[in-house]
Amino acid sequence: MIAGPGRYRSAMADPDRPGDDAFEQMVFDALDQLPATFREQLGSVAIVIDDEPSPDQLTSVQARGLFGLYQGVPRTRWGAEHAPFASKITIFRGPLLRAHWTREALERGVAETVHHEIAHHFGISDDRLHELRRNP
Numbered sequence: 001m002i003a004g005p006g007r008y009r010s011a012m013a014d015p016d017r018p019g020d021d022a023f024e025q026m027v028f029d030a031l032d033q034l035p036a037t038f039r040e041q042l043g044s045v046a047i048v049i050d051d052e053p054s055p056d057q058l059t060s061v062q063a064r065g066l067f068g069l070y071q072g073v074p075r076t077r078w079g080a081e082h083a084p085f086a087s088k089i090t091i092f093r094g095p096l097l098r099a100h101w102t103r104e105a106l107e108r109g110v111a112e113t114v115h116h117e118i119a120h121h122f123g124i125s126d127d128r129l130h131e132l133r134r135n136p
Contacts, residue, residue, distance in 0.1 A: 018103065023093055024049060026107050030114035038118065045087045045121055052094045067096050068113040070120035089117040
């Protein structure tokens with residue numbers, strides 16, 4: 001499920017910047033890029049689009065800024081019965097729009113963020129993700 005409480009407003013309105021529907025479609029496209037075996041295991045994950053991270057969200061990961069945030073119990077830590085726990089991935093529209101000036105760059109940034117947060121759901125740490133990027 002993808003939801004968002006408000007619209008991103010920029011001080012400099014740019015008619016070439018994607019609207020809410022186009023941004024949401026970028027998130028759907030990023031999910032469609034995942035192999036089916038991963039997509040099939042996302043049933044317990046809510047994917048939400050929000051404008052900006054809250055101070056509490058930033059504090060929870062000791063960050064000054066965020067493109068996305070995974071909150072939940074990674075699949076690698078589920079109980080003995082492998083019972084799913086609800087998890088949430090939040091994609092932050094404002095920071096992504098400010099960091100990516102072209103539609104193509106934004107699409108790549110959204111996909112990278114979605115995939116990064118989904119990797120956390122599967123128990124992959126930031127350190128391991130950085131290592132994988134250095135040694136593909």
